[in-house]
Amino acid sequence: MLCQGVRMLDVIVVGGGLSGTIAAVVLARAGHRVALVDRHRIYPPDFRAEHMDEPQADALRRLGLLDAITAGVPCVRQVAVGRRGRLLGTWPTINYGMRYDSIVNAARALLPPGVQLLIGRVANVQTGTQEQRVLLADGRVVTGRLLIVATGLGFALCSKLGVTREMLHKGHSLTFGFDLVPATGGHFLYPFTVYQGDRVAERIDYLAAFEIGATMRANLFTFRDYREPWTEALEQEPERVLNQSLPGLAKVLGPFRVAGPVHVRATDLYTSDGFRQPGFVLIGDAFQTACPAAGKGMTRALTDVEQLCTVHVPRWLATPGMGVEKISAFYDDAAKQASDAQAMHTAHYRRAVTTETGLRWTLHRQRLLATAVARGLAQRSPAWLHRQAA
Numbered sequence: 001m002l003c004q005g006v007r008m009l010d011v012i013v014v015g016g017g018l019s020g021t022i023a024a025v026v027l028a029r030a031g032h033r034v035a036l037v038d039r040h041r042i043y044p045p046d047f048r049a050e051h052m053d054e055p056q057a058d059a060l061r062r063l064g065l066l067d068a069i070t071a072g073v074p075c076v077r078q079v080a081v082g083r084r085g086r087l088l089g090t091w092p093t094i095n096y097g098m099r100y101d102s103i104v105n106a107a108r109a110l111l112p113p114g115v116q117l118l119i120g121r122v123a124n125v126q127t128g129t130q131e132q133r134v135l136l137a138d139g140r141v142v143t144g145r146l147l148i149v150a151t152g153l154g155f156a157l158c159s160k161l162g163v164t165r166e167m168l169h170k171g172h173s174l175t176f177g178f179d180l181v182p183a184t185g186g187h188f189l190y191p192f193t194v195y196q197g198d199r200v201a202e203r204i205d206y207l208a209a210f211e212i213g214a215t216m217r218a219n220l221f222t223f224r225d226y227r228e229p230w231t232e233a234l235e236q237e238p239e240r241v242l243n244q245s246l247p248g249l250a251k252v253l254g255p256f257r258v259a260g261p262v263h264v265r266a267t268d269l270y271t272s273d274g275f276r277q278p279g280f281v282l283i284g285d286a287f288q289t290a291c292p293a294a295g296k297g298m299t300r301a302l303t304d305v306e307q308l309c310t311v312h313v314p315r316w317l318a319t320p321g322m323g324v325e326k327i328s329a330f331y332d333d334a335a336k337q338a339s340d341a342q343a344m345h346t347a348h349y350r351r352a353v354t355t356e357t358g359l360r361w362t363l364h365r366q367r368l369l370a371t372a373v374a375r376g377l378a379q380r381s382p383a384w385l386h387r388q389a390a
């Protein structure tokens with residue numbers, strides 16, 4: 001069955017996670033004829049990004065989507081930073097606690113009525129300078145002038161397109177997610193706390209605890225291996241292992257219990273090769289992954305969308321054809337390249353500053369701590385002083 005009869009679409013987006021959904025919304029709002037294809041009508045619960053920071057909020061604001069996506073979600077403007085059982089200070093920040101599926105589904109709700117939302121798995125694609133054909137596993141076919149591949153970590157479609165993945169670091173980091181409740185009832189002192197690991201042997205970068213509705217959610221960012229006994233111990237006995245590995249955490253956060261399951265995800269760092277081809281572009285995780293500890297995955301995805309959909313696609317559609325010289329302009333875009341490079345640099349930096357034992361990194365960590373202590377002394381939290389006095 002041919003879904004789109006006589007009229008070819010302008011753009012077909014395959015993959016309706018954050019990058020694909022926002023791309024479809026932005027292009028359709030600009031008046032382009034768009035189809036979005038994804039396996040799920042409603043993005044399912046999945047352990048991914050669970051809070052949005054300032055650069056991500058800024059990108060959504062520039063795209064005119066922030067207010068609608070974060071409607072009803074409080075913006076937290078201070079983060080309490082702790083280490084070695086002490087509060088270093090409270091710094092200004094912007095943070096929205098939202099599970100990934102909530103962010104994506106809020107974006108899906110903004111798809112203009114003209115967008116064809118096709119639910120199903122894309123089994124194959126045929127690409128070229130004039131026309132892109134997308135074949136769904138159930139036999140449906142859609143054709144368009146440009147194909148945007150936003151399939152995230154799934155590699156099957158990229159492989160069919162002749163794109164290869166360059167593995168930069170397998171098992172780069174390991175991220176945990178779980179809910180926290182105050183062990184003695186009441187509330188946690190701060191709506192958003194970051195507690196930094198300080199023992200290199202633990203390979204813990206930091207724990208971020210932030211409110212999602214009435215729940216205090218924690219993300220623990222580590223550079224450990226999935227197969228270590230420590231990982232299983234954390235899943236089985238989270239409170240014991242957390243108190244052992246981050247002995248001062250309860251002093252800053254308050255006594256806590258872990259409620260419900262402990263989710264764990266390993267992240268590989270990779271980038272793509274062989275992507276300069278006519279007819280299609282890769283965006284988001286389909287192009288390059290980011291380390292969750294660096295918090296740049298959504299920033300990268302949104303930079304890709306903003307540059308592609310507001311700068312390049314309108315130019316490409318203005319003239320016939322979708323040759324490789326048009327497509328290359330996106331991969332050569334300075335803002336995209338800077339965002340990719342920064343995400344990769346931060347991924348390696350976070351691992352090094354957390355795990356490296358040499359003199360250079362030891363001195364670097366001491367300098368970072370001294371700077372944070374000085375900043376904290378200059379700007380002591382009234383809440384903390386009150387707590388100390390109590």
Ligand SMILES: Cc1cc2nc3c(=O)[nH]c(=O)nc-3n(C[C@H](O)[C@H](O)[C@H](O)COP(=O)(O)OP(=O)(O)OC[C@H]3O[C@@H](n4cnc5c(N)ncnc54)[C@H](O)[C@@H]3O)c2cc1C
Binds near residue numbers: 100
């Ligand atoms: C544990 C964890 C924590 C993270 N924490 C953070 C954080 O704190 N901050 C941050 O910025 N980033 C974080 N990230 C990274 C961030 O979540 C990702 O970079 C971002 O979600 C990538 O979005 P995407 O749209 O590229 O891919 P996805 O959201 O994975 O979307 C891909 C979509 O493609 C669809 N799809 C795939 N193949 C097909 C097919 N053949 N046919 C049809 N549909 C298909 C899938 O169903 C899916 O909907 C984290 C990641 C993980 C794993």
